[in-house]
Amino acid sequence: MSATNTLLLVDGSSYLYRAFHAMAPLTAPDGMPTGAMYGVLNMLRRLRADYAHDYCAVVFDAKGKNFRHDMFADYKATRPPMPDELRPQAEMLPDLVRLMGWPVLVVPDVEADDVIGTLARQGAEHGLQVVVSTGDKDMAQLVNDRVTLVNTMSGETLDIAGVQAKFGVRPDQIRDYLALMGDKVDNVPGVEKCGPKTAVKWLEAYGSLQGVMDNAAEIKGKVGENLQAALEQLPLSYQLVTIKTDVDLHTELSDGLESLRRQTPKWTQLAVEFKRLNFRTWLKEAEERMRETAQGDDLFGSADVGEQAALAAQRPSENMENEISDGLPQTAPAPETLDYQAVTAEAQFAELLDKLSQADTIAIDTETTSLNAMDAQLVGISIAFQTGIAAYIPVGHSITAAPEQLDLQDVLGRLKPHLENACLKKIGQNLKYDQHVFANYGIELNGIAGDAMLASYILESHLGHGLDELSERWLGLQTVKYEDLCGKGAKQISFADVAINQATEYACQDADFALRIESWLKARMTAQQIEMYEKMELPVAQVLFEMERTGVQIDKAELDRQSHELGNQLIELEKQAYETAGQPFNLNSPKQLQEILFDKMGIPTKGLKKTASGGISTNEAVLETLAPDYPLPKIILQNRSLAKLKSTYTDKLPEMINPRTGRVHTTYAQAVAITGRLASSNPNLQNIPIRTAEGRRVRRAFTAPSGSLIVSADYSQIELRIMAHLSGDKTLLEAFKNGEDIHRRTAAEVFGVPPENVGPEQRRYAKTINFGLIYGMGQYGLAKSLGIDNLSAKNFIDRYFARYPGVADYMQRTKEQAAALGYVETLFGRRLYLPDIRAANANARAGAERAAINAPMQGTASDLIKRAMIDVRNWLVSDGLHSKLVMQVHDELVLEVVETELDLVRGKLPEIMAKVDGGMLDVPLVAEVGSGEDWEGAH
Template sequence: MTDKTLLLVDGSSFLYRAFHALPDLRNREGEPTGAIYGIVAMLRRLRSDIKLGGGASHGAVVFDAPGPTFRDEWYPEYKANRKAMPEDLARQIPLIHEIVRAMGWPLVMIEGIEADDVIGTLAGQAHRRQMDTVVSTGDKDLAQLVGDHVILINTMTTRGGTPERLDREGVIAKFGVPPERIVDYLSLVGDTVDNVPGVDKVGPKTAVKWLEQYGSLDGVIEAAGSIGGAVGENLRRALDWLPLARRLVTVKTDCDLSSHLGSLDELDLLPEDRERLRELFERCGFRSWLAELGGKGADASRGAGGAAPAQAPQAAAAASGDSAASAQADAAAAPAAVVPPEYETVLTEAQLERWLALLADAELVSVDTETTSLDPMAAELVGISLSLEPGSACYIPLAHRYAGAPDQLPRERVLERMRAWLEDPARHKVGQNLKYDAHVFENHGVRLKGIEHDTLLESYVLEAHRSHDMDSLARRHLERTTITYDEVTGKGASRIPFDQVGIEQASRYAAEDADVTMHLHRVLYPQVAADPKLDYVYATIEIPACRVLQRMERHGVLVDGALLARQSEELGHRMLEIEARAYEVAGQPFNLNSPKQLGEILFQRLGLPVVKKTASGAPSTDEEVLAKLAEDYPLPRVVLDYRALAKLKSTYTDKLPKMVNPRTGRVHTSYSQAVAVTGRLASSDPNLQNIPVRTPEGRRIREAFIAPEGSSIVSADYSQIELRIMAHLSGDESLLRAFAEGLDVHRATAGEIFGVTPAEVSSEQRRYAKVINFGLIYGMSAFGLAGNLGIERDAAKNYIDRYFARYPGVKRYMDETRELARAQGWVETVFGRRLWLAEIASPSGPRRQAAERAAINAPMQGTAADLIKLAMIRVQDWLERERMESRLVMQVHDELVLEVPDAELDRVKAELPELMTGVASLRVPLEVEVGVGPNWERAH
C-alpha cells in the first residue's frame, strides 16, 4: 500500500451489524450504547490495521442520509420491505456521528445519494489521482468496485482471526464471478435486503453457472429461449424486469458530490480530539477507553447502569468487581469476528458440575443436540450444547466413536445429572426447532419440558415468506457466517456421521449453534414482542402448537400393512387393465411413463392439437395438457387414470408399510410449522395431507389408518370454515344471515344468483354455486370459472357479476384487501398472523396478479390454520388435564383425528365440538362435524 491511500468506511453497513451483534449495552442513565461501542471498536481496529499495512492519508466514514434517493424514483418499491430503524438504534445516531468526528474521521452523508454511490464515486476520484482505495464494508454490492486500485475489507467477518479481504481473486473465490460480473450476478439472484427481485428460483449456483456459460447478463438474456426447465420459464418471465434490476444494483461512480465535498483533500485523516472523546466516552461509560485517554475511568456500574453486558458463564464464575466487568465490556466491544466467542468442551465431571450450577441460576438457556440421524424417532444423542449468553457456549460430547477419540462423560450419566433441569417446565429453554431435540431426548427416556422460545418460530412469525434455517438467519440478522454441517461432515458419498467428527471440530460447530441461537433470540424475540398481534400468534398459537405436535408425532398412528398390500396388488391389476386399454386406443404398445413416447403417440400418430410446449420446444404432456385434451379425446383420459393409480401405489400403498417404525409399530409423520406462509402445517414422511379423497381408490387409502383394538378413530372437522371466515371478514349481510340461520350456504348462493327460492334450486344450480363460492375465495377469474364449469366465459362473468351484486360486502372486502396488500406488502389473519406477499408489487403482471389472488385467500386460509391450531392446543390441554387415554394422532387441513378408547368415546364425541367451536368468537357460528369409525375413512 502506498502513502496515497483512501480509506472509506461503509458506516451504514456496520451500523446495524454493530447494533445487532452486541448485547443490550446501556450507560448509567439507561441510554443505549451498544451500536456506539461496536462502531468505535471497529474504527479503532480498522485504523490500527491500516497503519500496520503502511498507513492511509485520507479517509471517511460514509452514512446513508435520511430520505429517498434516485433509485426510489426508478423503482418505488426499492427497499420497501425494510423496517423502520429500531428506536434504540436511532437514539445512538447523533452520538455516533459526534464520536466519529472526534476520532479524526471525516463524516460524509449526502442527501439523495446512497452511501454505496458516494463510496463508488470517491473511489473513482481516488483512482484518477493514482490513489489506492480500501473500502471497509460488509455489503456484497460493493464487490463490483474491486480492481487493481480498490480492495474490500470486512473487520466483522474473519478467517483465522484475520479480517476478510477481497481483492479480485477474493471476489471470485467468494462469489464465483469476477468483480466486473457482480452486477450481472446480483441482477439474476436479486437483493432481498433492498427489495430488488431477481429471477424466481435462481440462486447463486445457477447465476454463476449461467454467467460462466453465456459470459454476461446480456448473454444470458440472449440465450433465454434455449434455457430449459422451470428456471428457464422464470428467466423468460423476468426479461422485461432485468434491465431495471441491473440499473438498481449498479453502484454509481459518477455522482455529483460538489455541493457537499469540494475534493478528496477535504478527507484528510486527522488526529483524535482526545478532550472531546473523553467527554463522549464518559457519557457512554466506556471505562477502559477512558483509561487509555488518561481520564477518570468513571465508575459506570454493570447491568442496566453500565456499558457492560451480562457476564459470560466463565467470567461470572471466575471474576467479579469493576475490573472484570470492564474487561468484559472491552471483550464485547465488537462482534464475534473481532473477539472470538468463548466455547468450552466439557470432558470432566468438574466441568459438568460447574455448568449444571450455571443452568440452575439461568433464566433462559439455549439448548441444541447433535445426533446420528435427521429422523427424530431414530436419532441417537451424540452431544449436547448449551449457551446462556451470546458469545459463550459449551459442548458436551457423549458418543463420538472414532479411533483415538478422547474419553467422554458417559451419556446416561450426563442425562441423569441433567434430567431434573431438562424435565422441569419452570426452567425455560430456547432452541432452533426444539421439537426435534425433544424427540431426541425422549429417545433416551428424557421428556424435555420448559420449551419457552424457538428461533425457528420467531423468524416464521416475523417473516413467514423467508428462509428460517439457522445459517440463513445468522447471515440475515447477525451478519454472521456460521460453520455449516457440510464443513464438518463432508458431502455426498464422503459424508461421515456426526459421531465420527473430531471432538475439537464438533465442539466449535455445536457450541456455535447454541451461541447463535441465543444471539438470534435476543434479536428476533423483541421484534415479535413489540407487536401485540404477532406476540399473540407466537406465544398463544405457535409455541403451544409446537408442544402438541411433538406429542402427536411421538404417538404416531396405526396402519394396516396387510390391507395396504392387498390394495397395492389391486392397484397393480387395475393399472395393467388401463395400460391395455391405452394400447388399444393408441393402436400400439408404448411406455405410459415416457413423456417422449406419449408425445409421439398423441401428437404424431393421433394428430392431437398441441396445447403448449416445454422449454425445449417439444409438445408438453403434463397433467394440465392431458386434462384439457381429455375433454375431447379418449387416450389422454386413460393416461390420467393410469397416472393417478400409479401415484397412489408408489406413494402410499407400497411406501406406507415400509415407514412403520419397528420400535412402535406405528407411522410417525413430521409436522413442519415454518413452511406454508399461511400458517398451515406441512406433513412429511409420510405426507398425510395429499392423500386424494375425491376418488374411491384414494379414500380407500384412509381405511388403512386404523384404531387399536378396543378403540375408535374419531374425526372432527370444521364445516365450511373458509366460507364462514369470508363472511366474518367481509361482513356481508346476506352471507352472515345464511350462516346465522343455518342455511345450506351453497343453496342460498344459488338462490341469490339464479333468482329463485332456495327450495327451487336444482342440483346443477347448487353445484355451480359451490364452485363460485369456493372459487372466488381463491381469486378465481371468469376465465377460470368458465373452465371449471365447462361454460362460456361470458356466462361465467355474468354469474360472477350476479354474485357480487347479491354479496356486495364480499366485493368490497376483495377490493379493499387488494389495495391494502399493495400499500403495505402484507395482509393478516383474524388473529394477527402476518401474511407477506413478496410479489404484490412485481413488475411481472402474472406474478403480481397471483399475489393479488393470494391476498384475498390468505386471510381466510391463514385464519383457518390459526383456528385448527388453537383447537388442537385446547383439545390437548383438555386430554391432559382430565388425564384421559385418548390421543390426538393426526391434523389434516381443517380436521383433527383422535384415537379414542371405547370407555371415553361418548365423552369425546360430546365435548369435542364444544372445545373446537369455543376457541374463537366470529360473526358467524363455527360448526364441527364429528365422525367415528374403526378407521379414518369410516370416521367420515
C-alpha cells in the same frame, strides 16, 4: 480499449433465449422461474467486467409484429411460442437490467437487431469503438473497422478478419450469404439445398447476391435449377435479412448517445430483488465489495460512495417493523469474546451442573446419528448460558474423534433433573426435534420458552428459517456448516467421527446462535405477535411433538390388499392404452406418448402447452384438456393417478411403520407455509387424495387398536365463514347465522330461483364459485373448472358480486391494503408477506393479489385449527382422559378415542372447537364429528 471511446451493445433477446436453454431450471422461493434471468444477469456481469466502456445499452425485441411481417406474412411463422416458464422472466428482466445500471431499449415495429444496427452506426460515426455482444450470426453484417462482435458463451470475438475466417465471406457479403441459404429459424426462404459451402463458392465467383442472380444460367445441375427457381424471391430474402441502421430513435434517446451513458446501479432496489429471487451469492458479494472499498468498480459497475455505504449497511427484509435507517434491520451485537468449551472431564461437568442450578434460561441443542428424531441416538449435547458462552458435552463420539468423553448414561442421569425442570427456561432451534431425542432416553424436555425458528416464522413467514440463514440474516455471521465437517455424498462421515475441537465449535455455535437470534427477534415483535408466538406457536409445537410421538396405527394387511388391487387395475389400464393406441408403448415416456397422440393419432395441437424444446407437452394439464374428447389421455391420467397412489401410499406406508412401536410417526413442519398451515412428511398426511374412491380407501388403513375408535372432527366450510366475517356481507352473514346450506343459498342468489328449487348441478356450480372466488379465481379459471365458456363464467361472477357486494368490496379493499403495506394479516395478527404485490411483472403481481385475497382466510383458518389443537389437547390432559390427538389434516383433527370415552369426546369436541375464536367472528364455527373403526369410517 479505452472506456471513454467504447459503446457496449447487448442483444438482450438473444441472451434471454440462450440463457433459458443453458441454465438449470432455478426458481425463487415463491415458485417463480428464475434460471434465464440469472443467466442473463451473469453474462452481463462478466461482460461489464471484461469490456471497459462509458456508453452501453441492452436491447430487447418489442412484443408483436414488426415491419418485416408487412413485407412477408410468414416471417418467423415457424417459431414456437415463448415457453410458459420464460414468459414471466422476459417481462421482469428489463427492469432488473435497468436497476443494474444498463440503459434498456425496446422499440416497437422493429427488431432488437435493427436498434443495435442503428446504434452501432451512430456510435462509429461519433468515433466510438462499438462492441456488440450477441450469438446471432446476422449481426456479422455490422462488423467494420469500428464494430466488433463478441459471444460471451463461446468466448469468440469477430472483427473483419474473424468474420472472413468464420463464414468464408466478408462482413459486407453476409447479407448475400444469408439470403442464399435462407434462415429456417426466422422462416426466411433461400435457395433449396444451398448450404454454407455453396453460398461461399458462389460469392467467391460472382461477388454478391446480384452477381449470383445475374449468372444463374451458368450454374448447372440440380442446385442451379433450385437457384433459378428462387430468383423471384431472393430480393425479398435479402431485404428480410438486412439489418436496418436508420431506425428513428429520437423518442428513446432524447440526448442522443449521451442517453446511453453507463449508470450507477440502484443498489437499494437491487438488494431487495436479489433477496426476493434468492440470488444470495450476488447479494453477499455486493455487500463484501462495499465493505472493502468506498469507491471503484463493484459487482455490476461503479457506484458512488453514498450508495456503497447504503448497501454495506443494509440487510434486506421487506416490511419489518422496528427497523432503522433505510427500513432495513440491524444485526444483533456480537459478544466481545467467545467461550466455547468441550466438557470431557468430571470436574468440568460438575462445574456445568452448578451453572445449570443457578441459571434461569439456557439454550440447548443435540448432535445425533439421524435426522429421524424417533430413531436418533445422542452424539453430544450443547448448552449456551448466555451470549458467547456455551459448552459441548460429547457422549457418543468415536474413540478416534474424542479419546476422552463422559459416560452417556451418567451424563443423562445427572442432566435429567435440569432438563425436566419447567422452571429452567429452554431456548433452541426447532426444539421439537431435541424433545424427541431426549424422549428416546426417557427424558421429558420441559420449560420450553422460545424457539428461534418459530420466532422467525412469526416475523417473516415468507423467508427461510434455518439456523444458517437466520445467523446470516440477523447476526451477520456465517455458521460452520455440517457439510464442512462431515463432507457430502458417499464420502460423508458420521458426526460421531468429527474431531472434538471441530465438533465443539459447531455444536456450541448452534446453541449460542439460537439463543442470540431468539432474543433478538422477540424484541422486534409487536404485542400481538408475541401473543401469537407464546400462546399459539410454542404450545402447538408441544401438541405436535405429542402427536408425532403417539403416531397412528396402520393396517398393513389392508394396504397389501389395496396394492394388489391397484396393481391389477394398472395392468388393465395398460392393456386398454395399448388397444386404444394400436400398439404397445411405455406409458411413462413423454416422447413415446407425444408421438402416439399427436403424430400417429393426429390429435390437434393448437393451444396446447409446449416443452422447452418446442414439442407438445404431455403433462397432466394437457392430458386433462384432451381427456373429455379422446379416450387415450383419459386412460393415461387414470394410470398416473393409480400408480402414484400405489407407490406413494399403499406400497410405501407399510415401510414407514416403526418396528419398535408398530405405528407410523409423521413429522409435522410448523414453519413452512406462509399462511400458517402445517405440512407433514414421511408420510405426507396432507396430500392423501380424497376425490377418488381409491384415494379415500387409503384412509381405511389408518385404524385404532382394539378397544378404541378413530374420531374425526372437521370444521365445516371454515374459509367461507371467515370470508363472511371479513367481508361483512349481510347476505353471507345471514345465511351462516341461520344455518343454511351456503352453496344452495349462493345457487339461489346467482340463478335467481328459490332455494328449494335449486338442482344438484346448480348447487355444484355455486360450490365451485364459492370456493373459487376465495382463492382469487377469475373468469378463465372458473370457465375451465365448470367446463363452460368465458362469457358465461363472467356472467356468473358478475351475478355473484351483485348479490354479495360485500365480497367484492373486501377483495378490492384487500388488494389496495396489500399494495400499500406489502402484507395482509389474519384475524389474530399473523402477517402474511407478499413480495410480488408491487412487482412490475403483471403476472407476478396478479398472483400476489390473488394470494392477498385468500391468505387472510386460509391464515385465519390455520390459526383457528391451531387454537383448537391446543384447547382439545389441554382438555384431554386436564380431565385425565386416555384419548389422544393422533393427526391434524387441513381443517380436521383426528383422535384415537377409547370406547368408554367416545360419547364424552363426541359431545365435547364440537363445543370446544366452536369457541376457539374467542367470540371474534360474526359467524358461528361448526365442527362436524364422526367416528369409526378407521379414518375413512369416521367420515
